[in-house]
Amino acid sequence: MTQRRCVITGMGVLSSLGSTPEELYDALRRGDCGIRVMEEWKEQHFGAEKFLGAPVTLSREFVKSIPRSIRRFMSNISLYASYAAAKAVEDSRLAETDLKSPKTGCIIGSTMGGTTAIAEAYRIVTEEGGAENMSSTQFFKSVSHTAVFNVSHLFGITGTVQAPCAACASAVQAVGQARDLIAGGKQDIVLCGGAEELAPEVSGSFEIIYAGVSPSRPRNPKASSRPFDARRVGLVCGEGAGIIVLEELEHALKRGAPIYGEIIGYATCCCGSQISQSDSGAIEQCLRLVYDDAGLEPSRTDYISAHATSTIQGDAAEAAALKNFFGTERKIPVSSLKGHLGHTLGASGTIELIASLMMMKHNEVLPTLNLETPGEGCEGLDYVMGSRPRSVPVSTVLKNSFAFGGINAALLCKKMDT
Amino acid sequence: MEKKDLIEAINKTFVDNLEVEEELLKPEAGLFTDLGLDSLDMVDLMVGLQRKFKISLRQSEEMRKIVTLQDLYDFIEKKEAELRASGVNTQEIVEKINEDSGKE
Numbered sequence: 001m002t003q004r005r006c007v008i009t010g011m012g013v014l015s016s017l018g019s020t021p022e023e024l025y026d027a028l029r030r031g032d033c034g035i036r037v038m039e040e041w042k043e044q045h046f047g048a049e050k051f052l053g054a055p056v057t058l059s060r061e062f063v064k065s066i067p068r069s070i071r072r073f074m075s076n077i078s079l080y081a082s083y084a085a086a087k088a089v090e091d092s093r094l095a096e097t098d099l100k101s102p103k104t105g106c107i108i109g110s111t112m113g114g115t116t117a118i119a120e121a122y123r124i125v126t127e128e129g130g131a132e133n134m135s136s137t138q139f140f141k142s143v144s145h146t147a148v149f150n151v152s153h154l155f156g157i158t159g160t161v162q163a164p165c166a167a168c169a170s171a172v173q174a175v176g177q178a179r180d181l182i183a184g185g186k187q188d189i190v191l192c193g194g195a196e197e198l199a200p201e202v203s204g205s206f207e208i209i210y211a212g213v214s215p216s217r218p219r220n221p222k223a224s225s226r227p228f229d230a231r232r233v234g235l236v237c238g239e240g241a242g243i244i245v246l247e248e249l250e251h252a253l254k255r256g257a258p259i260y261g262e263i264i265g266y267a268t269c270c271c272g273s274q275i276s277q278s279d280s281g282a283i284e285q286c287l288r289l290v291y292d293d294a295g296l297e298p299s300r301t302d303y304i305s306a307h308a309t310s311t312i313q314g315d316a317a318e319a320a321a322l323k324n325f326f327g328t329e330r331k332i333p334v335s336s337l338k339g340h341l342g343h344t345l346g347a348s349g350t351i352e353l354i355a356s357l358m359m360m361k362h363n364e365v366l367p368t369l370n371l372e373t374p375g376e377g378c379e380g381l382d383y384v385m386g387s388r389p390r391s392v393p394v395s396t397v398l399k400n401s402f403a404f405g406g407i408n409a410a411l412l413c414k415k416m417d418t
Numbered sequence: 419m420e421k422k423d424l425i426e427a428i429n430k431t432f433v434d435n436l437e438v439e440e441e442l443l444k445p446e447a448g449l450f451t452d453l454g455l456d457s458l459d460m461v462d463l464m465v466g467l468q469r470k471f472k473i474s475l476r477q478s479e480e481m482r483k484i485v486t487l488q489d490l491y492d493f494i495e496k497k498e499a500e501l502r503a504s505g506v507n508t509q510e511i512v513e514k515i516n517e518d519s520g521k522e
Contacts, residue, residue: 068437132465133465135461137458
């Protein structure tokens with residue numbers, strides 16, 4: 001069966017470094033970093049320890065603009081996803097009839113669902129009189145698909161609604177699932193991406209397995225996340241949302257929608273043997289699958305948007321897989337944006353995809369913040385380093401996302417021929 | 419405690435937490451029909467009262483029969499009297515409700 005082509009016709013983002021793709025891109029280009037000390041967690045949760053994080057600021061006007069009938073079901077993750085979705089819809093100039101069509105769906109993934117609402121529910125049950133004192137909407141704010149149903153109800157979506165829950169690979173899986181639905185003819189348009197909210201319970205989980213930057217070892221927040229660097233010690237959690245409008249090509253052309261790029265390949269796989277550590281063999285397998293899916297020669301890639309979260313083991317495993325897969329014949333520029341943004345977990349795939357689309361637009365590759373000397377096991381790739389973007393034609397981008405549970409996912413995105 | 423203080427506290431909850439317009443808060447107003455509340459709002463109203471007054475209302479048959487704002491005023495007035503009779507400082511609770519409502 002002939003597969004229909006899928007293009008990106010709208011982008012919306014909420015990040016610690018900006019709430020439009022342009023704002024985000026300008027901040028990334030300047031080398032800004034959204035990471036800071038989470039003073040607000042100090043008293044509440046972890047005594048004297050200081051956690052780092054990359055929080056977002058969402059306008060109160062936007063929150064108030066959401067009807068209470070829907071807003072009462074939303075914790076931060078849903079508000080973030082709603083904001084990014086609203087911006088993507090606006091950017092794509094989608095009409096109400098398009099949004100309400102049964103051929104329009106919504107797929108939004110996350111790691112946790114409403115983390116703060118889950119923590120609050122436990123607090124009410126254990127400390128505040130038990131379950132009978134829980135709000136009627138607590139469950140709706142907590143569940144793993146909270147973001148996707150809230151966004152779907154906000155826009156009156158009646159098509160396919162799904163919520164991939166694969167931690168840090170969730171957003172890429174969301175776009176991939178959307179691509180499959182559109183390519184196979186089941187949907188014409190899908191709002192898709194990922195969202196995540198910061199919570200000390202999650203940041204603490206990374207720290208406890210030595211994958212996070214330890215709050216008991218103070219360091220400069222702006223230099224704390226350093227993907228691929230020799231002095232990296234772990235990741236710093238961020239939050240936000242990245243939503244794109246994915247649309248069947250002819251449908252997009254017919255209504256004169258803006259086209260930012262085409263998703264030409266998607267793959268996801270599991271290593272099947274290792275839950276908490278990245279497996280370079282399985283990453284390589286994922287890369288093989290995504291290029292097979294696209295029917296593209298790997299050497300034709302112009303930029304690799306790495307997953308690299310700044311963990312010692314994970315970055316080295318990704319670097320090993322990239323070296324092995326792409327070989328040494330043609331060096332392809334690689335960078336990770338987690339030095340700027342921290343690791344936004346379930347949102348990272350699409351926030352970084354949107355930044356990559358901006359790189360495509362500007363024909364330049366942004367460097368990895370804080371990467372000064374590639375660490376042991378990370379050497380041999382064409383890292384974009386320093387403070388300046390590298391000017392280079394960017395037509396084809398590989399976006400990697402790898403998750404706890406041994407789950408890998410990758411997208412290939414291509415600039416539309418003009 | 420005066421009834422008007424209690425009504426003021428209840429009305430404030432409707433305005434601040436349920437975002438009901440103040441001019442709609444007439445005693446004869448139906449909670450579902452005129453004020454736009456639904457069954458989940460009623461649960462939250464009940465939970466809010468439980469938490470504020472430290473009483474259990476979940477199995478209360480009277481709570482289920484409330485139709486208008488006046489029914490709610492009467493119900494809460496009755497509960498307040500019961501609490502006061504048992505030695506609870508309800509004035510303090512109502513002042514706390516007003517204070518908390520004002521924060522948001």
